[in-house]
Amino acid sequence: MATATVVNAASCAAPDQAAPIPASVDLAKETVITGVVLAGDQVVPGAYVRLLDATGEFTAEVVTSAEGVFRFFAAPGDWTLRALSRAGNGDAVVNVERGISEVTVKVA
Amino acid sequence: MSRDTALVSAEWAEKNLSQPGLVFVEVDEDTAAYGTGHIPGAVRLDWKTELQDQVRRDFVDQEQFSALLSSKGIGNGDTVILYGGNNNWFAAYAYWYFKLYGHGDVKLLDGGRKKWELDGRPLVTEVPERAATSYEAKPQDLSIRAFRDEVLAAIGTANLVDVRSPDEYAGRLLAPAHLPQEQSQRAGHVPTAISVPWSKAANEDGTFKSDDELRALYADLDERDTIAYCRIGERSSHTWFVLKEILGRENVKNYDGSWTEYGSLVGVPIALGDTPGGN
Known part of the structure; x- marks a missing residue:
């Protein structure tokens, strides 16, 4: 069974992308963008996923888990997800509300 | 350098x-x-x-x-x-x-x-x-490390560079977007600090941009001393590196206390929104 990573609010450490969302996170307030990176029908672990805001400005970057999963805590609005990997690069544009939004980023 | x-x-x-x-x-x-x-x-x-x-x-x-x-x-x-x-x-x-x-x-x-x-x-x-x-x-070597009192004294008298993302600078987010946002300290930025997100200094693959691009990026900094800050001092180390070590600028300090310290201080001025704000 996976152990949840405790996210230390005083750090900028990247949390384990595969861990369950910590119980302390209030999903009524958070805007979570999560999903997988796919190359064809294969998940891509170790891909670099960049979150860009509505103007294209870089906001955050995480590395996908062994299952190809990424997760961001953002805000409602328009975002672009850009994935870089040895299997190729790809983008996905999303408009999200509060709560959890799932998105797939395809690379080629 | x-x-x-x-x-x-x-x-x-x-x-x-x-x-x-x-x-x-x-x-x-x-x-x-x-x-x-x-x-x-x-x-x-x-x-x-x-x-x-x-x-x-x-x-x-x-x-x-x-x-x-x-x-x-x-x-x-x-x-x-x-x-x-x-x-x-x-x-x-x-x-x-x-x-x-x-x-x-x-x-x-x-x-x-x-x-x-x-x-x-x-x-x-x-x-x-x-x-x-x-x-x-x-x-x-304290010539490269800034403490909170120096940051307060720098408002309106030195270059302050806030290197966090635009939403953190404006006070819309408290942390980078790969972290949960629940935190107690106040949001915003140090008045008069300009916003130059660290990420503008890096290419997509993580390498630093060219010297010419970097010089253009920091063109708003004048000849005064400079203090860079972010949330906990690591992103501002990245900017400190660009200013001091790549561009060879003199008198650049990193404020490692950064926003987690400044945004929790009682009574200090804070600016909200996308512009630097006055002193």
Whole structure:
């Protein structure tokens, strides 16, 4: 069974992308963008996923888990997800509300 | 300092992996990354458990830093090549830290772990054994470290650079967007600080932009002294590195207390929104 990573609010450490969302996170307030990176029908672990805001400005970057999963805590609005990997690069544009939004980023 | 003395390329690094007197050191935000594969021969520094005092909110002191580097098998005469994930944030933080304690020759691997991985360069899981040394750190060089009172005094009198994302600067987010946002301190920025997100200094693959691009990016800084800050001081180490070590600017300090300290102080001025705000 996976152990949840405790996210230390005083750090900028990247949390384990595969861990369950910590119980302390209030999903009524958070805007979570999560999903997988796919190359064809294969998940891509170790891909670099960049979150860009509505103007294209870089906001955050995480590395996908062994299952190809990424997760961001953002805000409602328009975002672009850009994935870089040895299997190729790809983008996905999303408009999200509060709560959890799932998105797939395809690379080629 | 300049790009030629402060940076090495991934190509150069791969050709010099086993050169005596060079020590590769991985410093990550994801402290498990090293265990999944690292540059052959690289040792690991844990920024949270090894570079931070575990009781007070501060760095390890001169003696602790000496003991740490001795135990890692790093000598005063070694050339230390730092690299890490997240576009070298924590490697840049460690670089600043090595400079703070007066290490002679330290460099950053341009592009860090990301470029190395995307290039398909070798990663290994075996941990090198290095004989312990008798490292002697120097007293902290406070010409590169800013404390909170200096930041307050800098409002309207020096260059303040807020290197966080635009939403953090404006007060719409309290943390980078890969972290939960629940925190107690106030949002916003130090009045008169200009917003130059650290990420504008880096290419998509994590390498630093060209000198010309970097000079244009910081064109709004005048000849006054400069203090860079972010949330906990690691992203601002990245900007400090650009200003001081690549562009060779004088009198640049990193405020490692950064927003987690400033935004929790009672009674200090805070500006909200996308513009610097007055003093």
